[in-house]
Amino acid sequence: xxxxxxxxxxxxxxxxxxxxxxxxxxxxxxxxxxxxxxxxxxxxxxxxxxxxxxxxxxxxxxxxxxxxxxxxxxxxxxxxxxxxxxxxxxxxxxxxxxxxxxxxxxxxxxxxxxxxxxxxxxxxxxxxxxxxxxxxxxxxxxxxxxxxxxxxxxxxxxxxxxxxxxxxxxxxxxxxxxxxxxxxxxxxxxxxxxxxxxxxxxxxxxxxxxxxxxxxxxxxxxxxxxxxxxxxxx
Amino acid sequence: xxxxxxxxxxxxxxxxxxxxxxxxxxxxxxxxxxxxxxxxxxxxxxxxxxxxxxxxxxxxxxxxxxxxxxxxxxxxxxxxxxxxxxxxxxxxxxxxxxxxxxxxxxxxxxxxxxxxxxxxxxxxxxxxxxxxxxxxxxxxxxxxxxxxxxxxxxxxxxxxxxxxxxxxxxxxxxxxxxxxxxxxxxxxxxxxxxxxxxxxxxxxxxxxxxxxxxxxxxxxxxxxxxxxxxxxxx
DNA sequence: CGGTATCCCCCGCGATACTG
DNA sequence: CAGTATCGCGGGGGATACCG
Numbered sequence: 480x481x482x483x484x485x486x487x488x489x490x491x492x493x494x495x496x497x498x499x500x501x502x503x504x505x506x507x508x509x510x511x512x513x514x515x516x517x518x519x520x521x522x523x524x525x526x527x528x529x530x531x532x533x534x535x536x537x538x539x540x541x542x543x544x545x546x547x548x549x550x551x552x553x554x555x556x557x558x559x560x561x562x563x564x565x566x567x568x569x570x571x572x573x574x575x576x577x578x579x580x581x582x583x584x585x586x587x588x589x590x591x592x593x594x595x596x597x598x599x600x601x602x603x604x605x606x607x608x609x610x611x612x613x614x615x616x617x618x619x620x621x622x623x624x625x626x627x628x629x630x631x632x633x634x635x636x637x638x639x640x641x642x643x644x645x646x647x648x649x650x651x652x653x654x655x656x657x658x659x660x661x662x663x664x665x666x667x668x669x670x671x672x673x674x675x676x677x678x679x680x681x682x683x684x685x686x687x688x689x690x691x692x693x694x695x696x697x698x699x700x701x702x703x704x705x706x707x708x709x710x711x712x713x
Numbered sequence: 714x715x716x717x718x719x720x721x722x723x724x725x726x727x728x729x730x731x732x733x734x735x736x737x738x739x740x741x742x743x744x745x746x747x748x749x750x751x752x753x754x755x756x757x758x759x760x761x762x763x764x765x766x767x768x769x770x771x772x773x774x775x776x777x778x779x780x781x782x783x784x785x786x787x788x789x790x791x792x793x794x795x796x797x798x799x800x801x802x803x804x805x806x807x808x809x810x811x812x813x814x815x816x817x818x819x820x821x822x823x824x825x826x827x828x829x830x831x832x833x834x835x836x837x838x839x840x841x842x843x844x845x846x847x848x849x850x851x852x853x854x855x856x857x858x859x860x861x862x863x864x865x866x867x868x869x870x871x872x873x874x875x876x877x878x879x880x881x882x883x884x885x886x887x888x889x890x891x892x893x894x895x896x897x898x899x900x901x902x903x904x905x906x907x908x909x910x911x912x913x914x915x916x917x918x919x920x921x922x923x924x925x926x927x928x929x930x931x932x933x934x935x936x937x938x939x940x941x942x943x944x945x946x947x
Numbered sequence: 948c949g950g951t952a953t954c955c956c957c958c959g960c961g962a963t964a965c966t967g
Numbered sequence: 968c969a970g971t972a973t974c975g976c977g978g979g980g981g982a983t984a985c986c987g
Contacts, residue, residue, distance in 0.1 A: 483820060483821075484735070484738060484757075484759065485759045485820060485821060485823065486738070486757075486759075486821055486823065486826060487816045487817060487818075487821040487822065487823070487826075487827070487896050487899075487900065488738075488741070488807070488810075488816070488830070488933075489806075489807040489808070489809075489810030489811040489814070489816055489900070489933070489935045489938075490738065490741045490803055490806045490807040490810060491738055491741075491810075491821075492810045492814045492816045492821070493806040493807065493809045493810030493813075493814065494737050494738065494806060494810075496814070497732075497806065497809070498731075498732040498733075498734075498736075498737055498806075499732075500732075500979090500980090501718070502732075503724060503728050503732055504718060504720070504722075504724065504725055504728065507722070507724045507725075515948085515949085516948075516949050516950070517948065517949070520949095523718075523720075525718065525719045525720075527980065527981055527982075528949085528950075529950090529951080529952090529980080529981085529982095530979085530980060530981080532949085532950065532951085533979095533980090542813065551948090552948070552949075552950095552987075553948065553949070554948095554949065554950085560941065561809075561812075561813040561941075564809055564812065564813070565809065567801075567805050568802060568805050568806065568809070569724055571801050571802050571805065572723075572724045572727040572728060572731065572732075572802065573722070573723040573724040573727065574723070575723075575727045575731070575795075575798055575799065575802070576722075576723030576724060576725075576726045576727030576728075577723040578795075578798065579727075579776065579795040579798070580723070580726045580727065580730070582721045582722070582723055582726045583721060584721075586717060586719060587717075587719060587720055587721040587725075587726070588721065589719065589720065589721070592720060592721070593721070596722070662721050665721075666721065666723070699722075699723070701723045704723075707794065707795075734959090734960095749968080749969085750968075750969050750970070751968065751969070754969095761960070761961050761962075762969085762970075762971095763960085763961080763962095763970085763971080763972090764959085764960065764961080766969085766970065766971080767959095767960095785968090786967075786968070786969075786970095787968065787969070788968090788969065788970085
């Protein structure tokens with residue numbers, strides 16, 4: 480697999496930069512607001528760290544991202560003007576995936592990734608003034624899965640924190656969920672109300688919090704993408 | 714490189730199908746109207762035939778293309794409804810490549826590929842009623858290039874044929890060009906008139922044909938994409 | 948935290964030859 | 968024309984350990 484396609488076509492040259500393995504997913508993380516190395520890596524846990532470094536360097540060399548070295552030894556990755564113009568591509572990839580693929584396969588289930596994404600999509604403005612601690616516990620997890628299955632979400636007025644070890648606060652709301660069901664809800668494949676009815680997802684806590692909880696979740700950016708109209712006979 | 718990214722995110726799942734090596738380029742060919750195996754392969758000469766077969770099977774399994782077996786033993790590849798929805802992605806990739814990359818690198822120069830693409834972008838309606846035979850001869854070709862450098866284009870009212878061996882007809886118009894210059898013109902990086910002035914491209918033949926020739930060429934689909942506004946100090 | 952450095956395996960892929 | 972079959976290699980990338 481020698482690099483490059485040997486074609487002057489703009490599509491081919493763009494592919495040499497954009498369509499490398501993991502690259503669109505790295506860009507997705509940057510568009511989602513990730514800036515630091517470990518932040519990016521948390522959104523893509525299955526990429527090895529050396530490979531993530533390599534891809535970031537390649538994107539930098541291609542002028543897609545700019546690396547800023549912060550004084551404290553940290554790095555910071557920002558999309559360049561050219562990089563920002565990949566936004567519609569990520570958008571369309573997600574739209575296509577939402578319309579034409581089944582995403583909730585066992586091999587794709589990952590409770591940690593689900594929580595990491597969910598954390599970014601909380602409607603801060605709807606949260607009550609005082610801190611709310613929500614504990615999530617997942618069941619129905621694939622045998623091969625080696626990550627965490629219990630999480631604490633600390634919801635504060637202007638900030639959300641995700642913990643994988645008990646932060647010690649009193650829990651206000653308990654969420655117990657089948658991982659596949661919660662993933663379907665996140666992706667817009669199933670209504671939260673429906674999963675609550677079938678008890679694949681259960682909420683336990685003060686009535687007002689149980690009632691308000693669904694309104695805090697924005698779900699995946701692609702949850703609302705319209706599905707293809709079923710063809711006749713399909 | 715085990716397949717898949719292990720993420721339920723629609724972007725990731727779409728990437729598993731779309732962002733494989735060569736796949737966007739195969740789709741580009743299908744959008745350009747290629748339907749048969751060798752037709753697709755002519756647009757992507759550097760892919761090995763077994764690998765092209767493999768990619769086509771993968772796209773078929775993913776529901777992106779449909780293969781029709783014709784009675785004469787030929788196959789025919791068509792984009793499915795899902796496949797057609799990749800159109801904006803190919804468009805965006807080409808647009809990005811046109812705006813942000815330099816495409817006319819030595820490693821990308823390929824006279825055969827240039828002619829094969831040029832052939833598809835002739836304005837049939839502007840051709841004169843009788844056949845016009847144009848002979849192209851390229852110079853300035855990279856030493857590593859092993860393809861043809863002389864071509865005959867048979868322009869007829871409703872059809873264009875490309876030959877790499879002398880078809881035997883009398884030549885009406887001779888085009889002699891530097892390969893890089895002709896590629897730049899094709900990609901919209903340089904005006905044909907400019908290349909004619911510098912004599913990187915020369916036209917020899919009847920005056921009326923020499924004059925009409927530029928109007929027959931539509932150039933690359935991306936030739937007209939607006940370039941980024943130069944940043945101050947760039 | 949944000950990377951390097953090293954080792955090594957595996958499989959993606961090209962090359963080549965063959966077939967209906 | 969449109970593939971299939973087989974072989975062998977090279978390097979992409981995972982695992983692991985180390986560093987400033």
